[in-house]
Amino acid sequence: MIIEHPLLGPRDAAEFVYLGDASLIARPDWENPDAGKEFFEYLYLRDNPEGMHRELWYHEQGDRSWLVVTRNTLTHEILNVELARQIALAMGR
Amino acid sequence: MWRDPEPQQHYDVIIIGAGHGMAAAYYLAKVYGIRKVAVLEKGWLGSGNTGRNTTIIRSNYLLPDNEPFYEFSMKLWEGLEQDFNFNAMVSQRGILNLFHSDPQRDAFARRGNSMLLAGADAVLLDENLIRKMCPFLDYENARFPVKGALWQPRGGTVRHDAVVWGYARGADRLGVDIIQNCEVTGFDIMDGICRGVETTKGAIKANKVGVSVAGSSSKVMAQAGMRLPIESHVLQAFVSEGLKPCLPGVITFGAGHFYVSQSDKGGLVFGGDLDGYNSYAQRGNLPTVEDVCEGGMAIMPMIGKARLLRMWGGLMDMSMDGSPIIDKTHISGLYFNGGWCYGGFKATPASGYCMAHLLATDEPHHTANAFRLDRFSKGLMIDEKGVGAQPNLH
Numbered sequence: 001m002i003i004e005h006p007l008l009g010p011r012d013a014a015e016f017v018y019l020g021d022a023s024l025i026a027r028p029d030w031e032n033p034d035a036g037k038e039f040f041e042y043l044y045l046r047d048n049p050e051g052m053h054r055e056l057w058y059h060e061q062g063d064r065s066w067l068v069v070t071r072n073t074l075t076h077e078i079l080n081v082e083l084a085r086q087i088a089l090a091m092g093r
Numbered sequence: 094m095w096r097d098p099e100p101q102q103h104y105d106v107i108i109i110g111a112g113h114g115m116a117a118a119y120y121l122a123k124v125y126g127i128r129k130v131a132v133l134e135k136g137w138l139g140s141g142n143t144g145r146n147t148t149i150i151r152s153n154y155l156l157p158d159n160e161p162f163y164e165f166s167m168k169l170w171e172g173l174e175q176d177f178n179f180n181a182m183v184s185q186r187g188i189l190n191l192f193h194s195d196p197q198r199d200a201f202a203r204r205g206n207s208m209l210l211a212g213a214d215a216v217l218l219d220e221n222l223i224r225k226m227c228p229f230l231d232y233e234n235a236r237f238p239v240k241g242a243l244w245q246p247r248g249g250t251v252r253h254d255a256v257v258w259g260y261a262r263g264a265d266r267l268g269v270d271i272i273q274n275c276e277v278t279g280f281d282i283m284d285g286i287c288r289g290v291e292t293t294k295g296a297i298k299a300n301k302v303g304v305s306v307a308g309s310s311s312k313v314m315a316q317a318g319m320r321l322p323i324e325s326h327v328l329q330a331f332v333s334e335g336l337k338p339c340l341p342g343v344i345t346f347g348a349g350h351f352y353v354s355q356s357d358k359g360g361l362v363f364g365g366d367l368d369g370y371n372s373y374a375q376r377g378n379l380p381t382v383e384d385v386c387e388g389g390m391a392i393m394p395m396i397g398k399a400r401l402l403r404m405w406g407g408l409m410d411m412s413m414d415g416s417p418i419i420d421k422t423h424i425s426g427l428y429f430n431g432g433w434c435y436g437g438f439k440a441t442p443a444s445g446y447c448m449a450h451l452l453a454t455d456e457p458h459h460t461a462n463a464f465r466l467d468r469f470s471k472g473l474m475i476d477e478k479g480v481g482a483q484p485n486l487h
Contacts, residue, residue: 013370019483020485045320046311046323048312048325048371073325073371073372073373
């Protein structure tokens with residue numbers, strides 16, 4: 001797979017480390033009254049969809065940026081690549 | 094070998110998935126006397142992970158929540174062919190887990206002791222003994238010299254198709270309906286009670302429904318409104334051209350991830366790590382192929398002369414702690430079996446037996462009472478590898 005890095009252009013997926021679902025950006029607030037349940041769902045439960053999947057890749061053998069890659073889990077086709085930093089900032093994190 | 098019936102309107106138990114599910118149906122009928130059972134299979138028998146594994150059986154786990162279960166499975170393998178009267182080619186040629194350093198020897202000795210405590214067999218071999226068994230290994234490898242191995246003589250391989258054929262024939266003769274090309278499209282759930290399933294062959298009612306579709310668990314259970322502690326990943330496997338007998342049994346590399354055995358047709362059957370990203374594609378990519386072949390070359394340089402005949406990918410139900418789940422759900426009448434990661438094949442008999450026990454008695458089998466769905470919320474993870482909630486590392 002070739003990941004179209006927003007800053008560096010096309011890079012081999014072998015340069016990256018995979019973390020998982022991009023929902024991991026939205027870490028719950030530990031002060032919420034339901035924090036225990038929210039952290040259980042955040043840490044352990046996954047949608048695990050067949051088809052479109054937004055996921056976190058880390059460019060370990062590159063510029064060490066975190067990317068959010070939108071990829072089809074049925075065909076491995078990559079549809080969109082964004083900097084995770086910008087998505088997190090847009091979410092107010 | 095078995096009938097091809099149309100589904101009846103109502104069953105005592107419906108089991109979705111004809112891999113582990115076929116074993117569950119067999120033991121339900123044979124051991125627990127529940128014979129009004131249907132096994133629903135999306136494709137044909139053996140079209141899923143039954144036909145995509147590397148056929149290895151072993152019970153060499155460390156943790157006390159795992160080892161008794163896998164040893165129970167090994168004992169069932171040993172009596173399986175007599176039990177269902179079918180030649181499954183169970184071949185206990187042994188499994189050698191190589192180690193390459195002093196700390197690794199200590200860790201393997203500890204694992205061997207854990208195996209012995211659970212009634213399994215384990216022998217710690219030094220380099221000289223392995224040299225007699227496997228003269229072809231790269232003992233002088235500069236980075237990963239072979240220092241010894243943990244040997245389980247009762248480990249080995251089984252003919253994967255024959256397992257499901259044997260269970261299917263046995264279950265069919267006991268009255269179980271095997272319904273192929275029948276995909277489940279929904280569950281009949283009202284007021285927290287599951288009363289049947291919707292399928293491509295119409296609605297079928299049942300008192301109890303068991304889901305046993307590892308690889309696609311999230312997809313099927315989503316139809317019941319459940320999110321699981323599971324990610325689906327792709328694992329690749331490989332077979333070389335047929336060779337004269339050269340490997341004494343199963344051999345695994347201790348410094349990378351590589352395992353190999355020789356099939357009865359002579360092909361070297363081998364595999365290694367997951368590709369590492371979520372996938373339902375049943376095929377992988379080339380960087381993992383290279384990594385697996387490097388692992389093979391590091392311990393067994395002679396493998397470089399063999400040509401590759403086939404390679405394929407299968408879907409792995411990677412759970413958050415690397416261990417399986419056999420449990421009731423919060424929906425009455427709906428039972429779940431999954432999260433087998435890439436250890437499902439060896440577990441087939443015990444997985445089926447324990448699932449049958451759960452379906453018949455509503456209580457977990459005593460070797461599987463730690464494989465609970467709620468263990469993640471209670472902090473009771475069974476993390477054999479000790480890497481945390483990161484499915485692609487297990």
